[in-house]
Amino acid sequence: MTRVLFVCPQNADRSQVAQAFYERRGGDARSAGTAPAAELLPVVVDALAELGFDVSGRTPRALSGAELEWADLVVTMGCADACPVIPGTAYLEWQVADPAGLCLEEARELCSAIEQRVAALPL
Numbered sequence: 001m002t003r004v005l006f007v008c009p010q011n012a013d014r015s016q017v018a019q020a021f022y023e024r025r026g027g028d029a030r031s032a033g034t035a036p037a038a039e040l041l042p043v044v045v046d047a048l049a050e051l052g053f054d055v056s057g058r059t060p061r062a063l064s065g066a067e068l069e070w071a072d073l074v075v076t077m078g079c080a081d082a083c084p085v086i087p088g089t090a091y092l093e094w095q096v097a098d099p100a101g102l103c104l105e106e107a108r109e110l111c112s113a114i115e116q117r118v119a120a121l122p123l
Contacts (some may be wrong), residue, residue: 002122003028005071007083010037011060011066013044014077017111020053021118032067034082036060044099047107071123 006015011033014121022029037060048055061067063083068074073090076083080093094117099110 001026002053002072003030003070003120004075005029006031006074006075006077007033007063007079008077008096009034009082009098011062011080012037012039012118013041013112013118014096014110016040016055016058016060017044017048017114018075018077018118020048020055021115022121024053025123027121027123030070032061032063034063034079036062040105041099041107043102043107044111046104047111051111052109060072075121 004027006029008015008016011031015031015033019029019031040055040058040060045056068084068086071089074083075092075094077094077096078098094112099107102110
């Protein structure tokens with residue numbers, strides 16, 4: 001099974017969404033941020049709740065060397081330049097808009113776009 005680490009700057013939105021969808025597929029996933037926020041974006045929590053995910057108890061986490069070493073695949077979203085590279089680990093950079101300031105409808109669209117990308121990843 002492929003272990004996937006999803007990374008975005010604050011680990012408050014995109015990486016959390018991707019982790020939720022990958023886990024729903026039955027995959028082994030974690031998420032982290034290069035500069036973690038204090039909490040998840042409320043609009044992202046709401047959009048995921050509509051899809052049956054409860055991420056309200058999650059807290060953004062800092063990216064660590066241990067997380068990078070754990071992963072077989074690292075997917076970055078908006079922070080590839082701040083993410084150290086571990087030899088032998090595969091990396092993907094997804095161009096996904098920062099959801100800060102999005103309304104609920106836009107957050108739904110973002111979740112859908114991330115879900116489609118996650119569906120293409122190996123388990």
